[in-house]
Amino acid sequence: MAEPLTVVSNMPVARVTPRPDGRKEVSFARSVPMPTYLVALFIGELDVLQDELDGIALAIYTVRGKAAHAQFAMQATKDILRHFNDYFGERYLLPKLDQVALPGGFGGAMENWGAILYNESLLLVDPQASSLRQQQRVFGIVAHEIAHQWFGNLVTMAWWDNLWLNEGFATWMATRTAERFHPQWRSRLRAALNASEAMAEDARRTTHPVQTPVHDDARAFDLFDAITYTKGEAFLHMLEAYLGEGVFRDGVRRYLRAHRLSNATTADLWHHLAEASGRDVRAFAAPWVEQPGLPRVDVSQRCEDGRGVARLEQRRFTLNDPQAAPLAWPVPVTLLLDGGERRRALLGASPIELRLDDCRPVHVAGEGYFRVRYDGATAQRLARQFARLGVAERQRLLGDTFALVQAGETDLADYLRLLEATAGESDRFVLAQAIESFAFLRNLLDAPRERAAFDDRLVRILRPPLARIGWSAQPGEDSEWPTLRAALIRALGLAGDPEVVREARALFAAHATQPIKPAIRGAVLDVVGRHADAATFERLLGLLRGATAVEHRWEFQSALRHATDPALRLRWWNLLLEGELPPGEATYNLQFAGASSDSAEEAWQFLLANLARVYAKASPRGRSYVLPEAASAFSDASRADELIRLTRQHLDAGALYQAEKAADAIRLAAAVKARQGKALRDWVAARGGA
Structure with a gap:
């Protein structure tokens, strides 16, 4: 290889031998046994940030000029690696741990043993201009990939049907580690938001068990x-x-000790957990990983002779899947009584009744992978007491009630009352749950006038929380308020709140001399892009072309993607086709063009007219996601049929599963629209809408 180039692989460099032609030969130390999918070799013009921890050499490689942006990731690596060495009881096995940040050509991260690969957007933090959200993202990804050095690398799944031993454990460990080092981030609440999205997928026909046979x-x-x-x-x-x-x-x-440097299965994990606990772990665990779907826990209360009785029973929770097989799980449920007392129970296939000392009301705690449905009186009481519930419980109540609306098991009016209560909310995670449901409900309205009226109602609900926390950081404020502030600015600005649009434009106009605060920069730019005229569009495009920081590049792309002016959005789409961005970034922007610019139909037709060119930019695996993501904003069942037909026409059978999942989600939206569309339109109209 050429002398100026740097080469990185799994093991340390053993020797470098100069060659007569001016090149060099680089040899590496012999590796430990490892699966072939972890073998890595990187060559390039790279800068490096180096450190060490307890004799383990640490290095982060970047393209030239960006090593200073690896400082945050290096400190996170040291904290995480020290903690994992202790937690797992097995010291990190290799003599070095390198991490490599690529500027493009790879969109995620890969846990290659001793040479972890990242897209630089997931590893680098500009100390002068990055947001707290970027720090959280980098910490989480680094923890996830380093956890793989044990779960996946030191002990490897026997076959792909045990993939969850790699990915589920790494995700769990990342959340757990963020809680340890940054408790102010409240990572378990973020994990609960993610779990709510997973439950929506798990409840549909296209779900699969955690442990799925792979042929x-x-x-x-x-x-x-x-x-x-x-x-x-x-x-x-x-x-x-x-x-x-x-x-x-x-x-x-x-x-880990029993299976180090070899393969293992889920059954092996149950065996060792059973040995440690003296309990039948498989009986508890197997239904959760071997069955598809999730339970719904029904909670009802009554009072007998001055003592309360809480009845719990379960059934499988489904969304638009009437033929789903009935299943049951061992469900650990924690009941909260007024006054803070907790009662725990393990709910099986048969209903159980808990006898309480008095008739105080109860509700289910926030933790747990299941939905909850209360009897009518209890549901009404919780809606009245919404503001007095704990954060995790408010988040759960919103998520569960919305899921029940989607399932046709409660009226939309029940959920809309809860949404209106969020006008008094100041917690980022509760409002994030509400904002997500706003997006789903808005897509059920077809007429532009109805959508505009819906936006007016959204503004009335979300404007008070933004007024409480303000546009600027306050001394001693909640650590999640910067992220909440950005979410509220984005939601209100995209909905056309004139006050937010005006302030966002003012911040952007002053951006050259007074940079927008990193915490809200992405949101402000999205609002500016949504309402851009031609001059603003060209300024955003110029800023994108001049940006070097990866976070800035993605923010400017997002702003341009949100443009709604027909001529400007078409200009952006054509620029993407013509090579404005690297292929992977262009494909991402095109497949989310419709959802971002509120023009799903126009973006869909543009994609279909240029599908061959878009597929040429996508990776073989990425092609499976282009049309499914582009169709995600539709709520018409005919679009689901069209998506399946087009996928079969243009791609091989391996792409069909992603299309089926997206089609099933579209059919769910169509079913909810058929059931609840009139109620939604009436709600909007009753509040000054259509």
């Missing part, structure tokens, strides 16, 4: 999804709580 490598790619990662994580949180933290860790250590 060929191509099918394995379908399992890299929310079921494997997020449901796997949520289940591990439940399992750890069920066994106890110390016992669970002991079982994990036994598992």
Whole structure:
């Protein structure tokens, strides 16, 4: 290789031999046994940031000029690696741990043993201009990939049907580690938001068990999804709580010690956890990983002779899947009584009744991978007391009630009353749950006038929270308020709130001399892009072309993607086709063009007219996601049929699963629109709308 180039592989460099032609030959130390999918070799013009931890050499490689942006990731690596060495009871095995940040050509991260690969957007933090959200993202990804050095690398799944042992554990460990080092981030509440999204996917016909039989490598790619990662994580949180933290860790250590440098299965993990706990772990765990879907816990209350009785029973929760097989799970449920007392129960296939000392009302605690449905009186009481519930419980109540609306098991009016209560909310995670449901409901309205009226109602609900926390950081404010502030600015600005649009434009106009605060910069730019005229569009385009920081590049792309002016959005789409961005970034922007610019139909037709050119930019695996993502904003069942037809026409059978999942989500939206569309339109009209 040429003398100026740097080469990185799994093991340390053993020797460098100059060659007569001016090049060099680089040899590496012999590796430990490892699966071939972890073998890595990187060559390029690279800068490096180096450090060490307890004799382990640490290095982060970047393109030239960006090594200073690796400082945050390096400190996170040291904290995480030290913690993992202790937690797992097995020291990191290799003599070095390198991490490589690529500027393009790769969109995620890969846990290659001793040479972890990242897209630089997931590893680098500009100390002068990056947001707290970027720091959280980098910490989480680094923790996830380093956790793989044990779960996946030191002990490797026997086959792809045990993929969750890699990904579920790494996701769980990342959340757990963020809680340890940054408790102010409240990572478990973020994980609960992710779990709510996973439950929506898990409740549909296209779900699969966490542990899914895989008959060929191509099918394995379908399992890299929310079921494997997020449901796997949520289940591990439940399992750890069920066994106890110390016992669970002991079982994990036994598992790693017994299977180091070899393969293992889910059954092996159950065996070692059972040895550590003295309990039948498989009986508790197997239904969660071997069955598809999730339970719905029904809670009802009555009072007998001055003592309360809480009745719990379960059934499978489904969305638009009437033929789903009835299933049951061992469900750990925590009931909260007024006054803070907790009662725990393990709910099986048969209903159980808990006798309480008095008739105080109860509700279910926030943790747990299941939906909750209350009897009518209890549901009404919780809606009245919404503001007095804990954060996790408010988040759960919103998520569960919305899921019940989607399932046709409660009226939309019940949920809309809860949404209206969020006008008094100041918690980022509760409002994030509400904002997500706003997006779903808006897509059920077809007429532009109805959507505009819906936006007016959204503004009335979300404007008070933004007024309370303000546009600027306040001394001693909640650590999540910067992220909440950005979410509210984005939601209100995209909905056309004139006050927010005016302030965003003012901040952008002054951006050259007074940079927008990193915490709200992305949101402000999205609002500016949504309402851009031609001059503003050209300024955003110029800023994108001049940006070098990866976070800035993505923010300017997002702003341009949000333009709604027909001529400007078409200009952006054509620029993407013509090579304005690297192929992977162009494909991403095109497949989300419709949802971002509120022009799903126009973007869909543009994609279809240029499908061959878009597919040429996408990776073979990425092509499977282009049309499914582009169709995600539709709520018409005919679009689902069209998506399946086009996928079969243009791609091979391996792409069909992603299309089927997206089609099923579209059919769910169509079913909800058929059931609840009139109620939604009436709600909008009654509040000054259509």
